[in-house]
Amino acid sequence: MATKNNPGKFDCYENAHPDEPMFVLLGRDPCAAAVVEFWKRLRVALGQSAAEAQIEEATICAGTMREWARGLGKADQVALADVKGPF
DSSP states (O other): OOOOSSOOTTTHHHHOOOOOOOOOOOTOOHHHHHHHHHHHHHHTTTTTTHHHHHHHHHHHHHHHHHHHHHTTTOHHHHHHHHHSOOO
């Protein structure tokens, strides 16, 4: 899993093409974990088994993001994002 101080194997900045659009989610965002989970479910539904390592990293990332946001006192918002998420 990537952090600012420890870019991971799937680092979006390193892997992005020149001028490629990207959207970065931070652990402090109470919606971030739910969005990562939704992305993961879409990739699996699309049969992206070749990206299995990336799917596993997304699972770890979502859990870590939840804990980070909860640690910042956003547990209620995290829970609401999980319940109201589009899955």
